[in-house]
Amino acid sequence: MSESLSIKSHVGPYHVAFADDAVTLAAAVQDVHVIVDRRVAELHKGELAPLLSGNSVLQLEATEKNKALERMPEFVAELLKRGIRKDHHLLAIGGGIIQDITCFLSATLMRGIDWMFLPTTLLAQCDSCIGSKSSINSGDTKNIVGTFTPPSQVWISGRFLPSLDERDLRSGVGEMLKVHAIDGPASFDRLARDYDSLFSNPNKMLEYIHRALVIKKPFIEADEFDLGVRNVLNFGHSFGHAIEAATDFGVPHGIAVTIGMDVALEVARGIGMTGEDTVTRMRSTLRRNARGFLNVPVPMDRFLTALSKDKKNRGSGTATVVLPHSDGKIARSIQPVDERFRHLCARYFESASREHAA
Numbered sequence: 001m002s003e004s005l006s007i008k009s010h011v012g013p014y015h016v017a018f019a020d021d022a023v024t025l026a027a028a029v030q031d032v033h034v035i036v037d038r039r040v041a042e043l044h045k046g047e048l049a050p051l052l053s054g055n056s057v058l059q060l061e062a063t064e065k066n067k068a069l070e071r072m073p074e075f076v077a078e079l080l081k082r083g084i085r086k087d088h089h090l091l092a093i094g095g096g097i098i099q100d101i102t103c104f105l106s107a108t109l110m111r112g113i114d115w116m117f118l119p120t121t122l123l124a125q126c127d128s129c130i131g132s133k134s135s136i137n138s139g140d141t142k143n144i145v146g147t148f149t150p151p152s153q154v155w156i157s158g159r160f161l162p163s164l165d166e167r168d169l170r171s172g173v174g175e176m177l178k179v180h181a182i183d184g185p186a187s188f189d190r191l192a193r194d195y196d197s198l199f200s201n202p203n204k205m206l207e208y209i210h211r212a213l214v215i216k217k218p219f220i221e222a223d224e225f226d227l228g229v230r231n232v233l234n235f236g237h238s239f240g241h242a243i244e245a246a247t248d249f250g251v252p253h254g255i256a257v258t259i260g261m262d263v264a265l266e267v268a269r270g271i272g273m274t275g276e277d278t279v280t281r282m283r284s285t286l287r288r289n290a291r292g293f294l295n296v297p298v299p300m301d302r303f304l305t306a307l308s309k310d311k312k313n314r315g316s317g318t319a320t321v322v323l324p325h326s327d328g329k330i331a332r333s334i335q336p337v338d339e340r341f342r343h344l345c346a347r348y349f350e351s352a353s354r355e356h357a358a
């Protein structure tokens, strides 16, 4: 069993426990209002029974439509109907969508109510459960409203993972590959070697969930509000978000991030920032993780428009991206979105889909 972690935040430390009996531990908390992914509640109704039998359980579809500012009044009304008070707790059970909804409600309802988290997707377990962020959609714009509101407790149980679709597993692995790349070439190569065993060996998977959180921890502790060193965790994300937007979210987040890292390799090589050796070392694992999605058409005009609108950008005509350097270091870089940049991105998507088709 992996050791628990303690994460520092602006409101004090919170704990991440690796526990097969996560449900029993969560059920011991009094005055809890559960916000649960309907699919998870159905698939795991036996295991979750102690939590779902309480008198305040809100079952929601994990859709981007529900993760919207416009839906919040309805959720607030439901919680008020169930008698929520300021000294009560919210408990999120699900992936990043349920996390974002609960975290946002926790930040704003009565100016702050405690929240706890039982993540059920790999992405939420290995990445989003720590870091304090909530991101909510408004109108047509994804993740445009948000807060920094850490949970008071996270419980990670491997028991939820077997029911995930393979695409959602690989989406989580995309975030794992990202933090291991940031940790350095040796870390990335080790995960690349163990890639297959993640899917066949539950203990190996838990070991890497733990490692991913251990790697992420110092970045979010040093820069909880994402103003400096934490920016590097955006590796693969500016390109990834643009892929999600240009494909109408036809590519799951962590897979778009995987492809985004591959685009970053192409751009970094094209501008002479990194060499062929880095591309060769990382590309095959990234493409394995993104398989089945490499030939999803990505219209270049929509991709570049989304990239230029990314909320990390500072000036116009430039994109703030995170790129690999030749020594394996991953760092933030401001690039002009000029003819060369466009050409490198376009060349990437052409060659990736050609290779995929071959």
Ligand SMILES: NC(=O)c1ccc[n+]([C@@H]2O[C@H](COP(=O)([O-])OP(=O)(O)OC[C@H]3O[C@@H](n4cnc5c(N)ncnc54)[C@H](O)[C@@H]3O)[C@@H](O)[C@H]2O)c1
Pocket: 037, 039, 040, 043, 062, 064, 067, 094, 095, 096, 097, 098, 099, 100, 120, 121, 122, 123, 124, 127, 128, 131, 133, 134, 135, 143, 160, 161, 162, 163, 164, 165, 168, 171, 253
């Ligand atoms: N706040 C943050 O720090 C942060 C970070 C990354 C992503 N996000 C957000 O999270 C969302 C993506 O989250 P996600 O990938 O964790 O998943 P999700 O919440 O979108 O869920 C993905 C799918 O898996 C299903 N599911 C969840 N747990 C399951 C289980 N154990 N078995 C079977 N099916 C299960 C859901 O019903 C859904 O169909 C996006 O909206 C993204 O913007 C937030």
Ligand SMILES: [Zn+2]
Pocket: 175, 237, 253, 257
């Ligand atoms: Zn992400």
